[in-house]
Amino acid sequence: MIKRVKTIFAILLVALASSLLCSQSFAADKVYRLKLAHSWPTDFPIFGDAIKNMADMAEKMSNGRIKIRIDSKNKHKAPFGIFDFVKSGQYDMGHSGSYYWKGKVPNTLFFTSMPFGMTAEEQYAWFYYGGGFELMQKVYAPHNIVSFPGGNTGNQMGGWFRKEIKSIDDLKGLKMRIPGFAGEILAKVGAKPTNIPAGELFTALEKGTIDALEWVGPSLDLRMGFHKIAPYYYTGWHEPGSELQFMVNKKKWDSFPDDIREILRVAMRAAAYDMYAQSYHESAENWAKMKTEYPNIKVKTFPQAVLQAMKDANDELISEMAKKDPLAKEIIESQQAYLKKVRAWTKISDQSYYESMEKLK
């Protein structure tokens, strides 16, 4: 009997020692099954590609330990519910646009793109080396969310108009689909901005519910057919570098081991940058296609007086926001100081270069 007990004890001891030796490895094999909800339809191009790119990189880099289930708005039915999903933990992650939450948390407005603001390359410099990322966390942390850049569309076009805009008077009473802060600017100069879901835009324009609209740019506009009704296509002023957004539930984020958190951080960061390159590529391709296949589109830039009136309205609205809230003030001052400094460099580098090259044979 004692011998048998000894034997069993010895066997257990070996088993215990073996399992201790590889316990750390077993822990490393834990699978993190995460759910991500996004604001876009299933298989939405570019935006959807960025999400898949991120999930693929995370799964491969973690050797299958991170598995992200991606739910489109077709599944969860709440394209503008992503903030609440992630805050509550109903979803672990989200992909959307920060300025969609401005009705709920006004300071989220500043992290997509600001009218008359920074372009993508300027804004990335601000996000990662000029304090932007830290300010973003200040806004999101109280809501149990960690927020990251989620992919840049590049400079957005100013929209499709039935008639040419020759002066600020042409904007008065104009019914235009234009969301976000740019909509507030248009209201201030006398237009009637509304927001209409993507699927109803063409019909609204056709029926005259709206006279004009802005969507994204050639990369995503042509398939919508707007040019058939509203052939004046204006260059941009209102979203010079729109950055989408990845969100992670903060409690979940803090619970990850260091390697899993770093894999997710880097996968989101690389996927966001990649989307900017993809947007640039798709815009170039579709712009070329537009010039050859849609010769009736009239490309215009708003007259300087119209832009100035919108800029004045912008400055007034921004300064009202800064007065109301200290954190808004901090963000606005950071962005304005950075824009001034970074644009001076852009002027002497890329801008000067483009202008010189344009004149060469």
Added chain:
Amino acid sequence: MIKRVKTIFAILLVALASSLLCSQSFAADKVYRLKLAHSWPTDFPIFGDAIKNMADMAEKMSNGRIKIRIDSKNKHKAPFGIFDFVKSGQYDMGHSGSYYWKGKVPNTLFFTSMPFGMTAEEQYAWFYYGGGFELMQKVYAPHNIVSFPGGNTGNQMGGWFRKEIKSIDDLKGLKMRIPGFAGEILAKVGAKPTNIPAGELFTALEKGTIDALEWVGPSLDLRMGFHKIAPYYYTGWHEPGSELQFMVNKKKWDSFPDDIREILRVAMRAAAYDMYAQSYHESAENWAKMKTEYPNIKVKTFPQAVLQAMKDANDELISEMAKKDPLAKEIIESQQAYLKKVRAWTKISDQSYYESMEKLK
């Protein structure tokens, strides 16, 4: 005796079973110790940061399974030996500039930046969505190297000159430090280009060994003191978006398990993009500093006739290269077609935006 054998047998069986169960985990714990050689001095800013950023991300994401030893040129003494180090496997990885190898493998020239070519954002679109990356591998694979973008400096300044360049005649006989393809262009228009190591540049300029030089831009130029001797600082034309380079020994690369390879791929990619944002930031900061602390610097753009003469020389040289080699022809045609398409988009998006914004109050 039989009982004791049975007992030992049982113990061994349990030990074997336990170890089999976690054998896969043990394999996953293998540490990959890689050696990287780069072309820069120890602790070189921005370029060196990109390498450290990559190595840190790889180590953290792999939970310590990837450890990269970084050797600067101070250690290995061969700043222009990186290509051979990585090809032979003496080092597993490298960080340098692709155009440094043009004397050895002429087609490596095309993957840093081309005079009159694409800016960083245009070039990333070409690399990752326009076929550039695949062409790069075509050039490097026969040399047992996998090559990746390694960080962008942004648009480089055209250099420091003792006197103003008013016409192409002012370039004739001018002794200028300017490496790479831009040097060949200057030779064709009558200048005398040379290459001089960074450490000797100031003395060479002071002693009149050279009359002018180009280095990088405000992010790295000011500390060199060139402005004290050559106060004319010209905007860029010759390196509109210089991309550095990560290299990996191909045999080593192919031997990695999938997760290790993906971690390295994504870490290099994110570090390269990050360096572009950091360069943009540092350029903006140092440009602002320059304007306040160095009021004697005279910022100029080359007269259009000078640029045109250099462009004509560029076009001739490029067309000679295309005639000599089918792969050169393929790369040149890919770049030229892409540049035409992507610049048309840049003109209507960022360029048009910068021009409109500049005129606003």
